[in-house]
Amino acid sequence: MPGIDECLLDVMRLPGARGAAVVDWTSGLALGTIGDSPNGDHEATAAETAEVARMAAEQPAFAAGSPDAPGGTGSAPPVEDVIVTTSAGYHILRFVETDFDSSVFLHLWLDRAEGNLALARIRIGEIAERLVLA
């Protein structure tokens, strides 16, 4: 029966994982954090990444072709994840689909040299699903 902390611990087992957080992208609130954060302040990082996640989730260009366009009750944006590559690392923002109204994503900060982006992207998708499954 995984909760927020168990999922964050799982995320940190990925090779090259430096830090992770569960963030609400409407408010920018960090619901749970683990490890390091790029600017040494998990709450500030959450507010910044939330803004990126929101921009991606709300752009009409990324909503094209989604099965539940208007009228749907699901809270999941059509965007699955956002990946930002920097000189030192990768940031994966993975949206979490819930069956109550929410706007939650998982943020994983991955070391560029030690991390495996393809593996991490698959695993964080599984963990995001498991976070809200029994």
Add this chain to the structure above:
Amino acid sequence: MTAALADETAAPVLSPMLQRLAAERATGALMRDRGTLYLADGKVVHAESPATPGIDVLLTRGGALRREGWWDAVAEAGAGQRVGRHLVDSGRVPGGALELCHLGALYDAAFFALAPTRTPARFRYGVAHWIGPVRPVPVDAVQRETLRRRELLDRIWPDAAVDTAPLTRTGDPADAPVPPGRRRVLEHVDGVRTATAIAQELGRSAFHVLVDLRRLAAAGLVAPTAPGAPGADRIALPEVTADPDVALLRRLRDALEAL
């Protein structure tokens, strides 16, 4: 998993009473004008406000839980004050989903409960909420987040009347694309409903609705209903006249003098 910055910045104090209760690791209910914070061992374990839907509405409206499932859990575990734990243990709600939903509801209600007020707060020691422990949050984190949320709203659109007044549509959304979630909020703006009413109907966090409404206001699509416009004053109060009825006052004076 610990907030490392708690000591670096001086913690903002929204309620000196709350600060004191946290320091003495109090357990009980802090009742303020617009909501109640429940503390256990000096940490916030639950919050409620009439301004925002409760966790029962959030869970049942989206389909995460059937209404009967909620009431069964309350009946089975309410007396033991472990409804949250019971929802998870009985397989009705996944543990992660409950934590996400409960934390969202807690910070949401705390935002309204900690709104500025002139009414003094009261604290009842020993009172616990029947939802029981889910994921306690430090008082500092709640106060910091509440302040951050106020600033966030003002950065989006600095008109606090949007948060409380009946709202009316002022523009055509065809001019500016509105994302689906925000469009649903816009569809409920009808000149009568307030932010709280819209949140209740949608089963959404009232703070999330405030964010959407301030963004809609910034886009020129929504505005608070002007006082005097139809729907603005749903409780019609009698006009207070500027000039008193002089003749009546004279008659009163004469009558009093004649006694």
